[in-house]
Amino acid sequence: MYRYxxxxxxxxxxxxxxxxxQVERRLDGSLSDDEFKPLRLKNGLYLQLHAYMLRIAVPYGTLNGKQLRQLALIGERYDKGYGHFTTRQNLQFNWPQLKDVPDILDLLADVEMHCIQTSGNCIRNVTADQFAGIAKDEVEDxxxxxxxxxxxxxxxxxxxxxxRKFKIAVTGAEHDRAAIKVHDIGLKVRRHPDTGATGYQVVVGGGLGRTPMIGKVIRDFLPKDELLAYLEAVMRVYNAEGRRDNKYKARVKILVHEIGTEEFVRRVEAEYAQxxxxxxxxxxxEVARIARYFAPPAYEALPEDSAVLDAARRADPALDAFVAQNGFAHRQPGYLALTISLKPVGGVPGDMTSEQMRAFADIAERYSFDELRVTHAQNLVLPHVRKDDVPRVFEALKAAGLATANSGLVTDIIACPGMDYCALATARSIPIAQEIAKSFADERRQAEIGPLQIKISGCINACGHHHVGHIGILGLEKSGKENYQITLGGDATEAAALGERLGPGIDAEAVPGAIETIVGTYLKVRTDGEAFIDTVRRAGLDPFKASFDAYVAGEPA
Amino acid sequence: MTVVTPTGEVPNDYVRIESADDLTTVQGPLLAPLALAGAAVEARRNDRLGLSVANDTKVDAIAPFFDAIDLIAVEFPSFSDGRGLSLAKRLRRAGFAGRLRASGPLIADQFAEALACGFDEIQLPETMAARQPVAQWLAAKDIVTEHYQSGYGADRSILQKRLAARKG
Known part of the structure; x- marks a missing residue:
């Protein structure tokens, strides 16, 4: 990984x-509170419901063991002994004191980390495919x-x-795991069909929030060495012409939508030409210098299959289920990437204790070339594990409470912090996720249901990405009471789609039952081997609406 | 009004005018709104002329006057409105070589950014200058000594310095 x-x-x-x-100048009155606010936000410091929250950048989701240990230390010393991984591959601490923040930043700098631009109206921390350098469908890392x-x-x-804020995501693979179509700019590394040269497909104007939109391709092929100048042109057009009269209409997606993709492209190209x-x-x-840091680690030459792992899987159904569910095929023979779920049933999605961080740092150092990744689904990845080592890794993960075999399943729920922490939230998210997870706790049943992404946001700002959840849940406030709207059919991949409303909003207590109803309908309607999202696409919303309406009306299923 | 440059405070020698009548009554260097640019140039005064422009002005509307003026003041309605930075960059690219002033309630933390985008100086309302003395501006300007972006500021970017170091 990159070194400073x-x-x-x-x-x-x-x-x-x-x-x-800046903190000193705020305290001595040189800066007003209004002036200090964007300065602290650009350093990741929010004022939340109960306390400050500090968001630490994990650039494109890569960490090493030393860094994770430092986060464990900060969590212990300045927070309540845990941290929270976010949907943008970052880590948040929910309870730091303002006076401690500069010291926390020093501790971060000691391990080549920072909080630069994890908030504020600037270019945010850049995200990328968590299986970078691993996936077989990758054109370039x-x-x-x-x-x-x-x-x-x-x-x-x-x-x-x-x-307004500006988010960039990059993928180098055919299958989009970085959700590039719902970012302000999405970049996909690709090869030119004729020349074979490397370049980027550039997507602009995607986003979630109040006005969800799928991004538009504004350049099908941008030569690789032109990236920064072209992005400067895009940013300049947006900075000069993006709306500033209404913060809810200020993202680049609104500019692209209002003037049209063609006109936006014309303006960008005119700027670029100059x-x-x-x-x-x-x-x-310099590009080559950076790339060298991401050269593959010193893999051993191994056969593709591991007799050790095969035997262990036959002997231990729990290990077998874990590998089947959380394993990801590695391009290097004899290796496997493992997703480490931070979604134990009943837990807080994305939370990790300092103790777990240390245990996980040990595992990454010993078994994964001292490397780990954060995913936008609020999980972690051990990128390069020898298949022979997987049984030992599984035991170590189990001991740390990190062996939940639910990656991509119905209990692997993305949830924003919601009303438990966030000042903007209109409803709770975490307790809803916990109740749904409890309802589907049986691992065999989860595996039977198969891949199903539930995403929960506690307000219309959509930090839980509900628009692109296979099942999306949006918590609102209606006459002083929490009310949840459910959408179906959202997708954040290359087949990006926004979910559609299933029916009227429902009470918090009714949500787990509604999810059961939706899943029940899916199991009835699906064809052999058909995943949830594919059934929704094929069958449409009607069968789901019918059973949902019946559920809301209190009729027996 | 206080004017801050990278070397400290300088006197503001331009008088802001609002109407064409002022062209004949006001003595010394003038700062005229863009709408009066034609009339101000016509008046053929012997004193220096500056133009005050809104931050959403097109460069094409200002460029015809480049030869007749020696200062452009880009108005910042608030410190958090960054349009003026892009306008400065475009004005420099279009060949404006005179003084470029950022005018409005900016904060000291933006000094380095404004200079990097091509501004020479900041004109502050008195209330801002009173809260944020010039010493703070000079200190804030130098606190981060390097930048990654090529094409901003007079010195080389980090990327360019790395390249130079490799070439030895």
Whole structure:
């Protein structure tokens, strides 16, 4: 993974010092509260319902053991002994004190980490496919691109006061695990069909929130070495012309929607034509320098199949289920990637205790080349595990309470913090996720139901990505009471789609039963081997609406 | 009104005018709104002329006056509105070589950004200058010494410095 050089190191240290002086200038009255607010947000510091929340950047979701240990230490010393992984591959601490924040930032800088641009109206922490460098369907590893963008977007002088936040995601694979079509900019590494050269498909104007939209392709093939100059053109058009009269209409998706994709492309290309690209783009040797950090680790030459693992799976049904559910095929023979679910039944989605972090750091150091990843589904990944080692890894995970075999299943629920933490929330999310998970706790039943993504947001800002959940749940407030709307058919992959409302909103207590009803309908309607999302696509909403209406009306299923 | 430059505070020698009548009555360097640019140039005064422009002005509307003016003041309605930064970048690209001023309630933390985008100076309302003395602006400007972005500011970016170091 990427390592800081002297420049990166000094930059992050100076950024900490800058924030320290900003806090001091707020306290001595030089900065008003209104002026300080965007400065603290650009450093990941929110004022939540009960306390400050500090969001730490995990650039494109990569961490090493030392970094995770440091997060464990911070969690213990400055929080309540745990941290919370988010849908943008970051980590949040929910209980730090303002006075401690500069010291926390120093501890982060000690392990090459920071909170730069994890909030605020600027280019946010860049996200990428959690199986980068592993997946067999990959054209090119997206991490060097994401790291280049991390550097380029850090304290960008021109794009630090945008109309609204700006999120970039990168994938290098055919199957989109980075949800690039629901980002402000999505980049897909691809090869030119004629020349074979590497470049990007550029998607702009996707997003969730109040006005969910699927992004539009504005360049089918952008030569790789033109990336920064082209993005500068996109950002300049957005900075100059994005709406600033209404924060709910300020994202780039609204600009693209209002003027039309064609006109947006025209304006970007006109700006791009005037740019002096070579003065903006990264030197080729710099791109190559960054890429070298992401070279494959020193794999052993192994046969594809492991007799050790096969025998252990036959002997232990729990291990067998874990590998079947949480294993991901690795391009290197004899290796496997493992998704580590942070969704134990009854737990808080994405939460991890400091103890678990240390145990997991040990496992990653010993069995996965000291590397781990954070996924946008609020889980972790051990990217490179020898198949022979999987039984031992499974035992170690079990001991740490990290062996839940539910990756991608109905209990692997994405949920925003909701009213338990968030000042914007209109309803609770976490308790809803917990109740649904309890309802489907039986692992055999979960496996029988198969892949099914439930995503829960506690307000229309959609941090839980409910629009793109196979089942989406949106918590609102209606006459002083929490009310939940359910959508079906959302998808964040290359087949991106927004879910459709199933019927009227329902009470919190009714949600688990409604999910049971939907799943029951699916099991009746599905053809052999058909996944939930495919059944919804084939059969449409009607059968689901009928059973949902009956459920709401109190009729027996 | 206080004007801050990278070397400290300088006197504001431009008088803001609002109407064409002022062109004949006001002495010394003038800062005229873009709407009066034609009339101000016509008046052929011997003093310096600056133009005040809104942050959503098109460069094409200002460029015809480049040769007749020596200052452009880009108005910032609030510190959190970054449009002026992109306008500065475009004005420099279009060849404006005179003084470029960011005018409005900016904060010291934005000084480095404004300079990197091509501004020479910041004109602050007195209330802001009183809360944030010039010393704070000068300190804030230098606190982060390097930048990753090429094409911003006079010095080389981190990426360019790495390249130079590799070439030895």
């Amino acid at each position: 050089d002297e420049f990166d190191e000094r930059f992050v240290r100076e950024r900490v010092q800058q924030f320290r002086t 997206p991490r060097p691109t994401a790291e280049l963008l991390r550097q380029w977007s850090s304290l960008h002088p021109e794009f630090a006061w945008l109309p 740019l002096d690209g070579p003065t903006v783009n990264a030197p080729e040797s």
